[in-house]
Amino acid sequence: MNKPIKRWNLLDTVNLALFIVVLLFFLDFNNNATISFLLLGVFLLWVITLVFRNIFINKIEKDPNHPMHETQLQGKKKI
Template sequence: MNNKPLKRWTFLDTINAALLIVVLLFMLDFENNRAVSIILLAVFAFWITTVILRNVFISKIEKDPNHPMHRQQAGKGEDK
């Protein structure tokens, strides 16, 4: 079982953020490619939503000492 604490921001999130900037600057074209632009915005909206929800979940774990992942997330390790 993987007992690593959850991360608020990962390397994949960094790549997605860079791609979001590139898409916003160079690829959105609602006049010529409306469908592609809407799909790209929907994909990035989904990613942003998952990042926010992951941070909310992590905050709830850290605040609830009775949660099974609390000790692991707080960096205290697990009792053996």
């Protein structure tokens, strides 16, 4: 069963909130440079996956022959 892919979901909201908290309170390059770079790397990975997910969704929406396109899903039985 194919479910539509969301551009923004609850996990993204939690990640954004954590990113803001980390930026405001936990980044300290003078005392804990390793942890600061590690946290920035984790959030950079999240942003990259978010961008590629949106690119993938755009590709699906533009190609009516894609198996996950709305026109392909309409004829299938939903379980």
